[in-house]
Amino acid sequence: MHDIRMIRENPAAFDAALSRRGLAPLSPALLALDESRRAKILAAETAQAEQNRASKEVGAAKARGDDAEFERLRALVAEKKAEIARLTLEADAEDRALKDQLATVPNLPLAEVPEGADEDGNVEIRRWGEPRALSFAPREHFDIPGVKPGMDFETAAKLSGARFVVLKGAVIRLHRALAQFMLDTHVEEHGLTEVWTPVLVKSEAMFGTNQLPKFAEDSYQTTNGWWLIPTSEVTLTNSAAGEILDERALPVRMTAHTQCFRSEAGSAGKDTTGMLRQHQFEKVEMVTLCTPETALAEHERMTAQAEAILQKLGLPYRVVLLCTGDMGFGAQKTHDLEVWLPGQNRYREISSVSTCGQFQARRMNARYRPEGGGKPEFLATLNGSGLAVGRTLIAVLENGQQEDGSVEIPAALHGYLGGKTRISSDGALV
Structure with a gap:
């Protein structure tokens, strides 16, 4: 299995090594999936922070009798909770898809291995x-x-x-x-x-x-x-x-x-x-x-x-x-x-x-x-x-x-x- 961080840091070298095995470049598709996965993880973390802030403010709004703000914040907490769940599911699915794709990519030949088709x-x-x-x-x-x-x-x-x-x-x-x-x-x-x-x-x-x-x-x-x-x-x-x-x-x-x-x-x-x-x-x-x-x-x-x-x-x-x-x-x-x-x-x-x-x-x-x-x-x-x-x-x-x-x-x-x-x-x- 390949380390996606290595591919992220050296996509050209990764594809060049695969080409010696007669394979087309794979880094663009792998990195696109990795980027989407990481973006969803970051978005879920951002939504979690927003949910945490809103949760703290709900009690304060209720204490001061601001019913409108209380309802708005409670709705925001529910919205962020649902958003986090959706993003987490999508990120998990893309993580599995990335691992599945990486599992089918062969090892990279060392430099001293001669190139040949058969x-x-x-x-x-x-x-x-x-x-x-x-x-x-x-x-x-x-x-x-x-x-x-x-x-x-x-x-x-x-x-x-x-x-x-x-x-x-x-x-x-x-x-x-x-x-x-x-x-x-x-x-x-x-x-x-x-x-x-x-x-x-x-x-x-x-x-x-x-x-x-x-x-x-x-x-x-x-x-x-x-x-x-x-x-x-x-x-x-x-x-x-x-x-x-x-x-x-x-x-x-x-x-x-x-x-x-x-x-x-x-x-x-x-x-x-x-x-x-x-x-x-x-x-x-x-x-x-x-x-x-x-x-x-x-x-x-x-x-x-x-x-x-x-x-x-x-x-x-x-x-x-x-x-x-x-x-x-x-x-x-x-x-x-x-x-x-x-x-x-x-x-x-x-x-x-x-x-x-x-x-x-x-x-x-x-x-x-x-x-x-x-x-x-x-x-x-x-x-x-x-x-x-x-x-x-x-x-x-x-x-x-x-x-x-x-x-x-x-x-x-x-x-x-x-x-x-x-x-x-x-x-x-x-």
Whole structure:
């Protein structure tokens, strides 16, 4: 959410930043509504002062027996009371309208974010690892012989429909091992605090991390009003909603492994085969709450932590700085990590790490008290995948595939699998 005072003071800069996202100027309409709202508030305050003066004079007029003045003043008090009520209602309505409009305006990109209309405008920052040279035509994950027994799309479709999968045997053990490996790395090596959170949340929580109101169709809502989280960014970030933290307690660095749910609205025809784009999936999420001054350093740190998971697994990847047209609604700056998938012969997103500045904190009223004193200020919030478990599973399977249909498992996972090192061509963990 944007601060209307900032827009009031810097309308040209606000519109210029929005134009980098491909949006038309919004400050004239927002400021007109703000000016009307403030004028009504001032008029109501003026009418209140007039009512107070008249109320004091009513008694004096009655005491001196001036019936005409008494009636005039009593009528004026009633008139001002009605005027105040009308102006207050109108100002409240315009205040709600202003907040509703501000809630649909995306965050402003930082100056270093490249301008672009879509993913073609993204800028590659670096690469790690070399894609393995294969002497055979690589298969996509769902076509690898050793994987097929453990990846059942037909049963999932019977149970739930498209974009679901039933995992079993060696494949689900590998999936579970990956999640545990990610959590252990983040907790033991990166110093994150592990948190277990609900997957059902109130609308206020979805609003706080900008899934609502604009992106309601991307998520699932229950009949009694709860929402299924699209990622534990929602719960971890909202843990500070309505709170005032001490600066000495910052940064707060958290991680959580949860089920995630997305309707994939607007993705018809995209990644319809395999488990790359599912309605239900698992993620190990990272969230940081910090001061605005330290947010960019935290962004680099979180990116490096997501990279560390890929490096430990030996998966080639690249880091991409998203352009203004491909960046998420709530982000100021985003790094995408794209892992190499030999079955598709291309890099695909496996993590997105974003700094949101004070944008989300203002929506959820999450603040901190500066150590040196002064009034509370809004926190900075950051979030990132560390990593998407299903997509990491895909990458491990495709990069580890062998010509005979078996899969070699990264050494970092052997201890989580009882010393087993591969999936055989017939689907056994051996």
